[in-house]
Amino acid sequence: MPVVILCVLxxxxxxxxxxxxxxxxxxxxxWRWYGGASEGSKYSPLNQIxxxxxxxxxxxxxxxxxxxxxxxxxxxxxxxxxxLGTPLxxxxxxxxxxxxxxxxxIDPTTGETLWSYRALDDGAGRPRGGSTRxxxxxxxxxxxxxxxxxxxxxxxxxxxxxxxxxxxxxxxxGKVNLRDGIPRLEEYQWNAPPLVCRDTVIVxxxxxxxxxxxxQAPGYIRGFDAVTGRLKWQFNPIxxxxxxxxxxxxxxxxxxxxxxxxxxxxxxxxxLGYAYLPTGTPTHNWYGxxxxxxxxxxxxxxxxxxNTGRLMWHYQLxxxxxxxxxxxxxxxxxxxxxxxRPIQAVVQVSKQAFTYVFDRVTGEPVWPIEERAVPQSDxxxxxxxxxxxxxxKPAAFDRQGIAVDDLIDFTPELRAEAIDxxxxxxxxxxxxxxxxxxxxxxxxxxxxxxxxxxGGSNWNGAAYDPxxxxxxxxxxxxxxxxxxxxxxxxxSNFRYIRGNRNVYIDGPQGLPLVKPPWGRITAIDLNTGxxxxxxxxxxxxxxxxxxxxxxxxxxxxxxRAAPLLTKTLLFLGDGSPSLVVIPPHGGGRMFRxxxxxxxxxxxxxxxxxxxxxxxxxxxxxxKQYIVVAVSDNDHEGELIALALP
Numbered sequence: 001m002p003v004v005i006l007c008v009l010x011x012x013x014x015x016x017x018x019x020x021x022x023x024x025x026x027x028x029x030x031w032r033w034y035g036g037a038s039e040g041s042k043y044s045p046l047n048q049i050x051x052x053x054x055x056x057x058x059x060x061x062x063x064x065x066x067x068x069x070x071x072x073x074x075x076x077x078x079x080x081x082x083x084l085g086t087p088l089x090x091x092x093x094x095x096x097x098x099x100x101x102x103x104x105x106i107d108p109t110t111g112e113t114l115w116s117y118r119a120l121d122d123g124a125g126r127p128r129g130g131s132t133r134x135x136x137x138x139x140x141x142x143x144x145x146x147x148x149x150x151x152x153x154x155x156x157x158x159x160x161x162x163x164x165x166x167x168x169x170x171x172x173x174g175k176v177n178l179r180d181g182i183p184r185l186e187e188y189q190w191n192a193p194p195l196v197c198r199d200t201v202i203v204x205x206x207x208x209x210x211x212x213x214x215x216q217a218p219g220y221i222r223g224f225d226a227v228t229g230r231l232k233w234q235f236n237p238i239x240x241x242x243x244x245x246x247x248x249x250x251x252x253x254x255x256x257x258x259x260x261x262x263x264x265x266x267x268x269x270x271x272l273g274y275a276y277l278p279t280g281t282p283t284h285n286w287y288g289x290x291x292x293x294x295x296x297x298x299x300x301x302x303x304x305x306x307n308t309g310r311l312m313w314h315y316q317l318x319x320x321x322x323x324x325x326x327x328x329x330x331x332x333x334x335x336x337x338x339x340x341r342p343i344q345a346v347v348q349v350s351k352q353a354f355t356y357v358f359d360r361v362t363g364e365p366v367w368p369i370e371e372r373a374v375p376q377s378d379x380x381x382x383x384x385x386x387x388x389x390x391x392x393k394p395a396a397f398d399r400q401g402i403a404v405d406d407l408i409d410f411t412p413e414l415r416a417e418a419i420d421x422x423x424x425x426x427x428x429x430x431x432x433x434x435x436x437x438x439x440x441x442x443x444x445x446x447x448x449x450x451x452x453x454x455g456g457s458n459w460n461g462a463a464y465d466p467x468x469x470x471x472x473x474x475x476x477x478x479x480x481x482x483x484x485x486x487x488x489x490x491x492s493n494f495r496y497i498r499g500n501r502n503v504y505i506d507g508p509q510g511l512p513l514v515k516p517p518w519g520r521i522t523a524i525d526l527n528t529g530x531x532x533x534x535x536x537x538x539x540x541x542x543x544x545x546x547x548x549x550x551x552x553x554x555x556x557x558x559x560r561a562a563p564l565l566t567k568t569l570l571f572l573g574d575g576s577p578s579l580v581v582i583p584p585h586g587g588g589r590m591f592r593x594x595x596x597x598x599x600x601x602x603x604x605x606x607x608x609x610x611x612x613x614x615x616x617x618x619x620x621x622x623k624q625y626i627v628v629a630v631s632d633n634d635h636e637g638e639l640i641a642l643a644l645p
Contacts, residue, residue: 028619029046029089029620030089030618031088031617031618032090033136033137034133034193034265035267036616038268038270038333039267039269039334040330040332041334041463041464041466042463042563043465043566044565044618046567048619048624048644049617050566050567050568051568051593051602053644054603057603057605057626057644058642058643058644059640059641060641060642060643061109062608062638062641063111063638063641065083065099066102066104066118067100074120079100080099080130081637082099082131082578083131083613083629083631083639084133084191084613085131085133086133086614086615086629087106087616087627088616089620090139093105093108094107094627095137095148096134096135097135099130100127101127101132102116102117102119103117103135103150103157105161106639108620108625109620109621114164115164116164117150117157117165117166122157122174131191133193134193135150136148136149136150136201137196138201146161147159147170149194149226151194151203154179154187156178157174158170158229170229171228172229176224178203178222181220182217182220183217183218184215184216189205190203192264195265195266196226197268197270197275197306198270198273199226199227199307200224200226200232200306202221202222202223202266203221204221204263205219205261205262205263207258210284211258212487212492214256215258216258218237218261219236219238219260219262219279220234221235221261221304222235223306232307232308233308233310235302235304235311237262237297238258238297239296244311248295249291250291250292250293253291257283257290259280259282259283260281261280262278263280263326264280264328264459265459266278266331267330267346269333273306273307274304276301276331276333276346277301277302277303277331278300278326278328278330279297279299279301280326281321282321284494284498285322286324286434286482287382287484288320288382288384289380289381289382289383293383294320295319295320297316298321299321299327300315300316301327301358303346313363315356315358315365315369316389318389319387319388320383320384320385322384322433323352323434323449324453327348327351328457329349329350329460331346332346332461332462332463332464332471333345334347334464334466334471336527337527338527338528338529344360345358345359346358347464347526349456349462349471349473352400352430352456353399353400353451353455354391355471367391367393367529369389369391370390371387371388371390372390373386374388374429375433377435378433379434380495381496382433382496388431393529393530394524394530394531397475398456398477400451401427401428401430402422402428402449403427406514407419407514407515408507408511408512410546410550411546411550413508414508414509417508417509418513421505421508422448424445425446425447425505426444426446427447427448430450432448435447435482436496437484445481446481446500447483448481448505449479449481450479450514451477451478452478452479452480452503452583453480453581454581456475456476457473457474457475460561460575461563461614465596468596469526469527470523470524470525470532471523471524472522472524472596473522473524474520474521474537474561474572475520475522476519476558476583477514477517477518478504478583478586480505481503483499484496484497484499485497485499504581504584509545511541512558512585516555516556517537517540517555517556518557518558518583518585519536519537519558519586520534520535520537521535521536521563521594523599535594535599536555537559537592538554538555538556538574538590538592539554540555542555557575557585557588559574559586559587559610560587561573561574562611564614565596569602570593570594570595570596571591571592571593572594573590575587575588575610575612576610576611576632577633578610578631579612589607589608590606591605591607591611591615591628592604605642607628607640608635608640609630609635611629611630612631612637613629615628623644625642626642627641627642628640628642
């Protein structure tokens with residue numbers, strides 16, 4: 001059975017828990033977690049900005065990332081200026097992370113930097129330029145102790161929220177080395193915000209997606225004491241001998257396989273004291289012949305007790321993954337009512353366009369999840385799982401699998417060209433495995449995969465309205481091409497690796513291969529499991545030369561944009577073209593407000609660059625603001641704040 005409802009101690013290393021330190025309640029108008037609250041809903045009840053006045057929104061302030069000051073003085077620094085972060089709002093300050101391991105407090109009225117934590121000045125080592133999605137916040141009201149937690153390079157840093165100075169009593173001089181104790185690790189990286197649950201700071205790790213060798217670092221998940229920095233527990237998602245799930249790593253593959261970690265955003269139920277963690281694909285993403293078996297706890301949703309790391313339950317969403325279908329979207333906690341029964345649920349949307357809904361206390365599926373037969377691999381050494389889990393409700397929110405009927409058909413010429421392209425490759429339903437490229441007569445040049453490893457949904461995730469129990473899921477429809485080859489054994493010990501670096505395949509005349517919409521929003525009623533509406537997000541390439549003279553509706557743009565919900569509105573951008581692996585025709589500079597009930601566009605504006613972070617909202621001195629990170633390949637990363645005049 002894929003669900004385990006017991007307290008498992010063998011898969012974790014932990015020490016005696018410290019007393020729980022209660023956190024102060026979030027005040028109205030604040031945004032204390034990446035997703036607004038610990039439940040990850042991306043929802044705020046604020047309604048100063050509403051349907052009747054949203055067209056009056058204007059830019060109130062702009063904040064240029066403090067990284068550019070550092071780069072100006074250190075021009076040889078490696079630096080990615082795609083700004084992925086989402087600021088927190090607590091009290092009278094915003095808190096933001098940067099790509100060079102820095103943090104800043106920002107005035108919520110003016111966008112002025114109030115203080116900055118500069119890792120280079122703090123002796124944290126030479127900063128790296130990897131994108132980061134935010135910080136964590138913790139406080140002890142009784143001691144007037146407020147802390148910001150930042151992953152800066154290989155260190156977890158505790159910063160005084162009032163001054164920006166490191167908390168020297170935390171770890172060693174304010175820092176904990178996250179590299180320590182992880183075997184086979186070349187370089188520690190992680191770009192998600194630390195999850196603060198009660199008095200525990202939880203962090204994951206990012207492990208190389210394109211390794212050259214099968215021996216890789218395991219994806220440890222660790223919990224640290226928020227006061228002292230002491231390691232409280234450690235969970236290895238690749239179980240060792242004697243631990244639950246070890247038998248699912250056959251032929252001793254548990255000994256050397258890596259990853260299967262949490263690389264994306266986590267959420268928590270602070271009342272229960274449970275954290276919900278989505279895990280990734282094990283090494284490597286496209287060939288599993290070196291790790292036979294179902295590979296528990298990879299590509300699973302885990303429920304861990306925050307203070308001890310104890311596994312409360314789990315559900316594996318993909319067995320023996322070979323599609324790079326990491327569970328990338330943040331889980332969302334939702335209180336719903338199904339057939340008259342109230343349920344404390346956790347909702348997990350996925351790259352493969354499924355919505356999994358579980359009782360978040362027990363791990364039982366709210367609606368049945370069926371094991372169904374899926375296509376099998378013919379790649380030598382590969383042992384694919386004969387079945388995969390399929391939720392019976394809700395229905396998939398995006399297209400799954402690809403067949404000739406899915407191909408673009410605006411004109412007979414486009415249709416014919418699409419068929420010519422399509423027939424060169426293998427295709428089939430979802431979970432059709434990658435294949436070896438065969439250039440001989442009658443051979444196929446790889447496998448078309450839909451959804452792609454970008455989604456469906458990805459780290460941008462969904463948003464949930466606790467008043468109406470509606471879920472809003474942005475997604476993209478963009479098939480990719482995957483083919484395998486044997487590597488040079490002098491440089492790699494994998495039997496097979498992915499052969500192509502450019503995975504997106506051009507359709508006829510540069511248009512997408514499949515029918516639109518290519519970017520969409522789907523509203524799902526979580527009380528019934530039924531879809532309420534679906535609408536394209538953006539016009540898409542309607543001005544393409546091959547589409548001239550056609551009266552087309554919005555086609556949707558396949559951008560990786562994150563949603564924001566308020567009392568009456570759904571906000572969503574196009575996504576930035578500078579995001580990693582953006583599909584053709586994806587991304588843009590528009591930011592829109594939709595009617596939550598119908599999906600109708602009420603307002604849109606062009607921002608200085610594409611939205612690269614998840615938007616948030618807050619109330620300060622009686623005024624509501626909406627803030628979103630923007631950046632493009634040719635535009636510096638900055639925060640844009642919108643407000644009414």
